Amino acid sequence: MKVEDKRDFTVVNHSVEKVDALALACGTARFTDDVDIRGLLTGRLLYSPHAHARIRRIDTAKARKVPGVLAVLTHEDLPRVRHTTAGQGYPEPSPYDTLALSEKARYVGDRVAAVAAETPEAAQEALDNIRVDYEVLPAVFDTMEAIKAGAPVIHDEADSKNIPDAKHNICAKFDFEVKQSEWFSEADVVVDRWYKTQWAQHCALEPHIVIVSFDEDGRLLIRTSTQVPFHARRITARVLRLPLKSIRVIKPRIGGGFGSKQEVLLEPVCAALALAARRPVKIELSRRETFVSSRTRHPFVIRLKTGARKDGTITDAHMEAYCDNGAYGAHSLTVMMCSGSHTLPMYQAKNTRFVGRSVYTNRPVGGAYRGFGATQGFFAWESQMDIMAGQLGLDPIEFRRKNYIRSGEGSPVFKAMGEGREGIEQKIGSCGMDECIAKGLAAIRWHEKKKLYKNQSGVKRRGLGCACMMQGSGIPEVDMAAASIKMNEDGSFNLHMGATDLGTGSDTVLAQIAAEVLGVGIKDVIVLSSDTDLTPFDVGAYASSTTFISGNAVKKAALKVREQILAVAARILDEKPEDIELAGGRAVGKSGRSCALSEVGNTSFYYHDQHQIMASASHVATSSPPPFAAHFAEVEVDTETGEVRVLDYAATVDCGTAINPALAEGQNDGAVLNGISYALTEEMLFSPAGAMLNPSFRGYKIFSAADAPPFKTILVPTYEADGPFGAKSVSEIGINGPQPAIANAIYDAVGVRLYEPPFTPEKVLGATLSETSESSLQTAVGRLPATEAAE
Amino acid sequence: MAKRGILEAVDGMIRIELRLNGERRELRVGAAESLLEALRREGLKGAKKGCDSGECGSCTVLLDGKPALACLLFAAQAHGREVLTIEGLGAPARPHPIQKAFVDAGAVQCGYCIPGMVLAAKALLDENPDPDEPAVRRALDGNLCRCTGYVKQVEAVRLAARRLRGKRP
Incomplete structure (x- = not known):
């Protein structure tokens, strides 16, 4: 078998030690802030207290006179370059509607000025002395109100670009339909429901931070906590009208991102401060600033109108998705499209329609967040599946089994809906859904407990719920990753790549792929990643792409290096290259003769045909194989208090070959717990004037070790032919399950259907006590004229 | 080791004595400076700032053997006490x-x-x-x-x- 197709792995599919784990556990690994830079200034930002206001005038004279203040900037001091902060490939499929410092405030937390000073105290005093004369404008906070005629227009400037309908606050739209029969003509049961998801935040433990300094030649050195170093370089250069080559971006260790650091938020303004002050500057957001002024998970209002035949065949799938983007259009088109493109192919219907609108409101800005629209879409879809099963009198698991996509099948949605543009045609390769369901049912003891929980009558009642989902693996024919590998004379290798490890373990996983091809151990691969001067390009860490796309680039580069090694070894061993294998750090010939890789390295450096053994390779994917997952929740609902406790949770996932099973489990564990607290507690709350009311970990509750319910990840191995050594993605999918699985379990326990997470005691109790069986959301939203087009 | 509770100010800075990672140390700290800032200024970067308000635990150190949030303590409060940071526990060559x-x-x-x-x-x-x-x-x-x-x-x-x-x- 060729090395690229091998399945008897020595490094891949082993839980080898994460390459940076020991340094991290000992506190010696360096994050952005863990360096000492002489003369470093503190950069600080001034935020709008108003949700919607035009800035008549900003007076910075007093601020400039504060001792120790070296720079004060407003929009008047910066080039007027409309851009998007979304760190996407170029040209970005997000509207160019943002200025680094705003001339009009569009939410409480919009940035209007920046200062740099010798001390934090001086910086704060400077901010306190900036006088902004605001003309307060009417604001709009509701997604569906914002698109009505007569709503305040949030982006009314002529120089914004790619806003499809600024007058109606629509920052992205996408419609798609496949119709093989009259709508709902073959359906025995039609279910029409609305769902509404909440604002949430990533809560990476390391807040956004950037340090801009200068190298000896005066180039800008940007040390930043980013998921997208190459996009950060490009966008910073464009926003400040600097040559790209004058900027070097370095990503050190990153304290988590989950999508929040796919935004180029701080780099341009910090670079502008450094250039103005001619000194190095650090901007570090406080936790409060991170909540108020960074990025959020887009809340969605979703309508599903679906039809099915009595036998359980889904006939019609009509989906309307209204994505609340807040004040700016970051990721507006792509997140909105992914709410459909990742969900609609899951269950095949004859008639499929997607109507998507992303909407401006005077709220904090939506951005990329693990799950990326699919999370919101699957909450609606997997709730709807249970409602339909109930109306058809079918078992919810059997109903799903009858309809989900299988290996060898395609979907018109794959071709019609990509990320911000047309997608690609693809057929499902690996699909472990059958096994995911079987293993999950067994782990949670579904059938046994279902019998046990029939006819409950106590105060506390238990129930079970499930959810099935998929995601993608990178953005095909868009995302490019590159890697280069060079050999040292001791038989070790330097692996240089643009791929961005933000705590995910990609440095380790990618080194494992290289080591597998080169027949060495993980310790013989020295990783350097994410430095725009030193490593090849990579789009960065997003869209569940790194293992699949960067992994393929690394594998290709390693195969080229392997070929070069074989050529040298062939001469040493007097064998044909094709008869030589690399294993255990040696080149082993057919005859049994072998030599150490150090001999190959030494030969190439110092003896015969002297040359550096090295190669680089790039990869662009032509498919985006979905990982699949099935989640099972067991809950207990207190009918007197409305409290929901998760008693057990089984999360299965088919990610193809897990390159590093322990890291894959860890990724899924983190996604699942994030999903559980998103289902039960997490929510950004706002005052009537639009200010966030709970911008702290005290007010915005993410789960601690003691809060976390028992749950387990179960990896279901498959082999994806397009992936490196059979791998697909794993990082995002796990967050999509908990909201619907828990909603379905609550329904199973107490017969109450919840359409608006989080499922707080107030909401659960309110729904339990309500006289009507349906939530007010169904009648309140259903009347809106904006939805008439879909009737 | 100085007695707890007695602090001496020199040039607007407070002189404190403590046992830091097993060694007796004398530090000059600002009156309003947090222990987290002081430790990081001393090059001990292992304690992290995640919220600066005692809610996340990323800055945890051991103060006289008990977990303490370095972001909530004034550096001066470490006077006369024993502080252990992650660097004092072990290093990559000899991890705890x-x-x-x-x-x-x-x-x-x-x-x-x-x-x-x-x-x-x-x-x-x-x-x-x-x-x-x-x-x-x-x-x-x-x-x-x-x-x-x-x-x-x-x-x-x-x-x-x-x-x-x-x-x-």
Whole structure:
């Protein structure tokens, strides 16, 4: 078998030690802030207290006179370059509607000025002395109100670009339909429901931070906590009208991102401060600033109108998705499209329609967040599946089994809906859904407990719920990753790549792929990643792409290096290259003769045909194989208090070959717990004037070790032919399950259907006590004229 | 070592004496400076700033052997006391068994919360060498992590406990 197709792995599919784990556990690994830079200034930002206001005038004279203040900037001091902060490939499929410092405030937390000073105290005093004369404008906070005629227009400037309908606050739209029969003509049961998801935040433990300094030649050195170093370089250069080559971006260790650091938020303004002050500057957001002024998970209002035949065949799938983007259009088109493109192919219907609108409101800005629209879409879809099963009198698991996509099948949605543009045609390769369901049912003891929980009558009642989902693996024919590998004379290798490890373990996983091809151990691969001067390009860490796309680039580069090694070894061993294998750090010939890789390295450096053994390779994917997952929740609902406790949770996932099973489990564990607290507690709350009311970990509750319910990840191995050594993605999918699985379990326990997470005691109790069986959301939203087009 | 409670100001800075990672040290700190800022200024970057308001635990150090939030303490409050940071516990060349257990259990993802969590675990295991799972979860309750779901971190602490018990039967 060729090395690229091998399945008897020595490094891949082993839980080898994460390459940076020991340094991290000992506190010696360096994050952005863990360096000492002489003369470093503190950069600080001034935020709008108003949700919607035009800035008549900003007076910075007093601020400039504060001792120790070296720079004060407003929009008047910066080039007027409309851009998007979304760190996407170029040209970005997000509207160019943002200025680094705003001339009009569009939410409480919009940035209007920046200062740099010798001390934090001086910086704060400077901010306190900036006088902004605001003309307060009417604001709009509701997604569906914002698109009505007569709503305040949030982006009314002529120089914004790619806003499809600024007058109606629509920052992205996408419609798609496949119709093989009259709508709902073959359906025995039609279910029409609305769902509404909440604002949430990533809560990476390391807040956004950037340090801009200068190298000896005066180039800008940007040390930043980013998921997208190459996009950060490009966008910073464009926003400040600097040559790209004058900027070097370095990503050190990153304290988590989950999508929040796919935004180029701080780099341009910090670079502008450094250039103005001619000194190095650090901007570090406080936790409060991170909540108020960074990025959020887009809340969605979703309508599903679906039809099915009595036998359980889904006939019609009509989906309307209204994505609340807040004040700016970051990721507006792509997140909105992914709410459909990742969900609609899951269950095949004859008639499929997607109507998507992303909407401006005077709220904090939506951005990329693990799950990326699919999370919101699957909450609606997997709730709807249970409602339909109930109306058809079918078992919810059997109903799903009858309809989900299988290996060898395609979907018109794959071709019609990509990320911000047309997608690609693809057929499902690996699909472990059958096994995911079987293993999950067994782990949670579904059938046994279902019998046990029939006819409950106590105060506390238990129930079970499930959810099935998929995601993608990178953005095909868009995302490019590159890697280069060079050999040292001791038989070790330097692996240089643009791929961005933000705590995910990609440095380790990618080194494992290289080591597998080169027949060495993980310790013989020295990783350097994410430095725009030193490593090849990579789009960065997003869209569940790194293992699949960067992994393929690394594998290709390693195969080229392997070929070069074989050529040298062939001469040493007097064998044909094709008869030589690399294993255990040696080149082993057919005859049994072998030599150490150090001999190959030494030969190439110092003896015969002297040359550096090295190669680089790039990869662009032509498919985006979905990982699949099935989640099972067991809950207990207190009918007197409305409290929901998760008693057990089984999360299965088919990610193809897990390159590093322990890291894959860890990724899924983190996604699942994030999903559980998103289902039960997490929510950004706002005052009537639009200010966030709970911008702290005290007010915005993410789960601690003691809060976390028992749950387990179960990896279901498959082999994806397009992936490196059979791998697909794993990082995002796990967050999509908990909201619907828990909603379905609550329904199973107490017969109450919840359409608006989080499922707080107030909401659960309110729904339990309500006289009507349906939530007010169904009648309140259903009347809106904006939805008439879909009737 | 100076008596606790007696502080001397020099040029607007306060002179404090403490045992820092096992060594007697004298530091000059600002009157309003937090212990976290002072430690980081001294080059001890292992304690992290995650919220600066005592809610996330990323800045956890051990103060006289007990977990303390360095972001909430004035540096001057460390006068006359013993402070242990992650750097004092072990280094990559000679990691403490708890650090090694976190690595071996796959409990380290981004690692930003890990120094604080390792020290919280140290305080627990010093008091209770054989904690059950709920005890481990309670001990880690003040250390938020967004990457791991805590599954492997709880495993790591129990693995460390087993290994440490094996060493001192």
